Amino acid sequence: MSPEKAAELRQLGCDILHLNRREESDSAALTSQLVHENRHPDLIEFTGETVLIGSEKDTPPGTIRHLQKKILPYAPWKSKARVVIFQNAAGIKDEAETAMLKTLEEPAPKHFYFLSVPTAEILKETIRSRAVISRIHLSPSPQGLPADSWLRFYHLAGVRDFMLQYPEATEKLIAETRAACDTLAYSNDDFLALERILYSIPRQLFDKETVTVQTRALKFAVLPFFAALRDRLTEGHVPPLAPLVLSRIPVAAALKATDHIRAYLRSLETRIFGNRPLNQQAVFYSFYFRFFPLWSAR
Numbered sequence: 001m002s003p004e005k006a007a008e009l010r011q012l013g014c015d016i017l018h019l020n021r022r023e024e025s026d027s028a029a030l031t032s033q034l035v036h037e038n039r040h041p042d043l044i045e046f047t048g049e050t051v052l053i054g055s056e057k058d059t060p061p062g063t064i065r066h067l068q069k070k071i072l073p074y075a076p077w078k079s080k081a082r083v084v085i086f087q088n089a090a091g092i093k094d095e096a097e098t099a100m101l102k103t104l105e106e107p108a109p110k111h112f113y114f115l116s117v118p119t120a121e122i123l124k125e126t127i128r129s130r131a132v133i134s135r136i137h138l139s140p141s142p143q144g145l146p147a148d149s150w151l152r153f154y155h156l157a158g159v160r161d162f163m164l165q166y167p168e169a170t171e172k173l174i175a176e177t178r179a180a181c182d183t184l185a186y187s188n189d190d191f192l193a194l195e196r197i198l199y200s201i202p203r204q205l206f207d208k209e210t211v212t213v214q215t216r217a218l219k220f221a222v223l224p225f226f227a228a229l230r231d232r233l234t235e236g237h238v239p240p241l242a243p244l245v246l247s248r249i250p251v252a253a254a255l256k257a258t259d260h261i262r263a264y265l266r267s268l269e270t271r272i273f274g275n276r277p278l279n280q281q282a283v284f285y286s287f288y289f290r291f292f293p294l295w296s297a298r
Contacts, residue, residue, distance in 0.1 A: 084111070
């Protein structure tokens with residue numbers, strides 16, 4: 001784990017803890033100071049090369065048994081959330097991993113576990129099956145980011161080099177997602193409900209027993225549309241890991257949004273494929289797989 005990525009995870013934990021702070025008077029600066037001085041009681045960080053299960057009798061700090069017996073049974077203190085970071089999750093030993101499986105499978109509410117590895121394949125399958133895989137793409141300082149929020153989003157998603165290689169194609173895609181996004185004339189609150197559609201529409205349209213190259217390509221083609229919606233909400237920052245849900249959106253509004261998305265998908269499919277030969281569809285699928293690495297693992 002590079003120092004930059006370790007700092008990125010620590011900052012993410014800091015943001016979560018501040019967002020869920022118990023006292024509104026606790027400033028972001030105070031939360032940040034406590035986290036970066038290793039004094040925040042609700043952020044637990046494993047930084048060693050290995051993670052051991054620990055003695056059942058002594059439960060020494062820095063072990064899984066200490067985490068499970070001395071920390072997790074009690075409620076968070078300064079925040080309503082708790083963050084546990086494994087900066088070198090590949091170093092979790094077999095016994096420690098077995099002890100952690102139940103915790104990872106059924107985490108307590110507002111408990112966030114970040115397991116950091118250079119590549120997801122390094123993690124054991126038993127852990128991967130209980131995790132959501134996300135990629136951290138380090139970006140330059142805000143001064144080095146594009147002013148346009150949409151371009152900034154793609155930049156932060158880790159596709160800047162690809163955009164530089166294919167500027168015309170990326171500009172066209174961004175223009176199309178802008179247009180589709182603009183047809184949904186809802187308030188920002190209403191846009192949050194579209195996160196639900198992110199999980200329902202792709203399943204309805206694409207998760208079939210026989211998945212052709214065309215439907216696989218289209219499955220990736222829908223992702224920039226949702227990325228654009230997220231970008232509109234986050235002003236260019238990388239989207240949160242957990243899905244956003246707004247239960248108060250009217251059913252009619254959600255159905256209308258679904259119709260817009262279905263229409264966009266149909267028109268996109270026609271524009272992309274038409275009567276083109278299969279080999280071009282395969283090329284297009286490859287293009288999307290490379291263009292959206294942040295979501296390709298979903």
